[in-house]
Amino acid sequence: MLHIVNKSATDRGSLESCLRMATKGSAVLLIEDAVYAVTNGSAAAAKIQAAAADLKIYALGPDLAARGMAGRVLDGVNVVDYGGFVDLVAEHNSCQSWL
Amino acid sequence: MQFGILVNEGPYSHQASDSAYLFARTAIEKGHKVPRVFFYHDGVYNSSRLATPPQDDRNVAARWSKLAADHGVDLVVCVAAAQRRGITDGVLGDNFRISGLGQLVEMGIQYDRLVTFGD
Amino acid sequence: MSDMDDMDEGSGIVKKFMFLNRKAPHGTVYALEGLEVVLITAAFDQDVSMVFTDDGVYQLLKGIDTKGIEVKDFSKTYRALDGYDIEKLYVDQASMDARGLTEDDLIVDVTTLSVAEMANLMAEQDVVISF
Numbered sequence: 001m002l003h004i005v006n007k008s009a010t011d012r013g014s015l016e017s018c019l020r021m022a023t024k025g026s027a028v029l030l031i032e033d034a035v036y037a038v039t040n041g042s043a044a045a046a047k048i049q050a051a052a053a054d055l056k057i058y059a060l061g062p063d064l065a066a067r068g069m070a071g072r073v074l075d076g077v078n079v080v081d082y083g084g085f086v087d088l089v090a091e092h093n094s095c096q097s098w099l
Numbered sequence: 100m101q102f103g104i105l106v107n108e109g110p111y112s113h114q115a116s117d118s119a120y121l122f123a124r125t126a127i128e129k130g131h132k133v134p135r136v137f138f139y140h141d142g143v144y145n146s147s148r149l150a151t152p153p154q155d156d157r158n159v160a161a162r163w164s165k166l167a168a169d170h171g172v173d174l175v176v177c178v179a180a181a182q183r184r185g186i187t188d189g190v191l192g193d194n195f196r197i198s199g200l201g202q203l204v205e206m207g208i209q210y211d212r213l214v215t216f217g218d
Numbered sequence: 219m220s221d222m223d224d225m226d227e228g229s230g231i232v233k234k235f236m237f238l239n240r241k242a243p244h245g246t247v248y249a250l251e252g253l254e255v256v257l258i259t260a261a262f263d264q265d266v267s268m269v270f271t272d273d274g275v276y277q278l279l280k281g282i283d284t285k286g287i288e289v290k291d292f293s294k295t296y297r298a299l300d301g302y303d304i305e306k307l308y309v310d311q312a313s314m315d316a317r318g319l320t321e322d323d324l325i326v327d328v329t330t331l332s333v334a335e336m337a338n339l340m341a342e343q344d345v346v347i348s349f
Binding site: 095 | 122125128129216217218
């Protein structure tokens with residue numbers, strides 16, 4: 001299953017709720033304001049790195065770039081473009097947007 | 100693969116409609132099909148042809164209309180949500196139509212994936 | 219209901235739809251308009267589960283009185299769900315605990331699930347729609 005999170009983890013609880021319910025081996029894609037979570041020094045960085053042991057963590061590159069964060073992505077996070085976003089949706093049986 | 104897309108927020112206030120548009124356009128470019136996009140909640144405002152954003156900004160409604168014209172995407176605006184918000188046939192942009200929530204449920208039943216963009 | 223007019227029933231496909239309610243009522247419209255989608259989905263004879271997590275559990279509280287804010291009290295609709303053959307109502311134990319709530323505080327009978335049970339339920343769905 002693909003989980004999609006779009007809100008900043010320092011503003012909303014959706015990333016935390018997602019990580020709580022994502023089963024081992026599933027994928028989490030961060031888009032829009034959620035991408036701040038996967039940058040060096042963010043409040044959620046430790047949580048992301050712990051989660052990366054069991055989950056595949058992705059972030060949308062255009063959203064990182066638009067926020068000046070393209071060069072600050074945590075190790076272990078896969079940056080994808082919109083084509084990669086489409087591929088992730090296609091590759092997983094279902095997807096859930098944590099609005 | 101067939102993707103259904105659900106847009107739950109209006110243009111400009113949220114990035115949702117932009118993200119949904121870029122996803123839809125890219126999916127089509129990659130050879131997938133996006134037979135329908137459904138606009139719900141404040142997402143119904145994406146359909147208004149009365150929007151006139153500044154020249155140097157994107158025109159969200161017109162961009163959806165063009166995607167529909169170029170690739171046969173069915174742009175469906177929820178009737179119940181539209182009536183609450185004053186969106187009627189008279190303000191719809193090209194290739195948008197107003198219909199019921201059944202059109203959203205059908206996307207879930209008939210297509211391979213349903214992707215939601217919202218707040 | 220006008221939404222029923224264009225229904226194309228009889229496709230014969232039954233999918234598992236999960237409606238994940240994560241937001242409190244009234245502050246935003248998502249709980250109310252989400253409920254409308256749930257009812258239509260059930261009318262298409264789909265396998266519907268409603269899940270309440272995070273602030274979504276507040277939707278089910280007893281004693282809701284909306285007169286003073288002059289909006290519709292749609293919480294009664296939850297009690298009518300079994301009339302639409304929607305019987306799978308789940309709440310997340312951790313979300314209840316975090317808000318000091320028990321099943322006695324809710325207006326409908328629900329099944330309380332652990333995080334692991336909830337995660338497995340979500341993973342087996344064909345379509346997940348979150349409001």
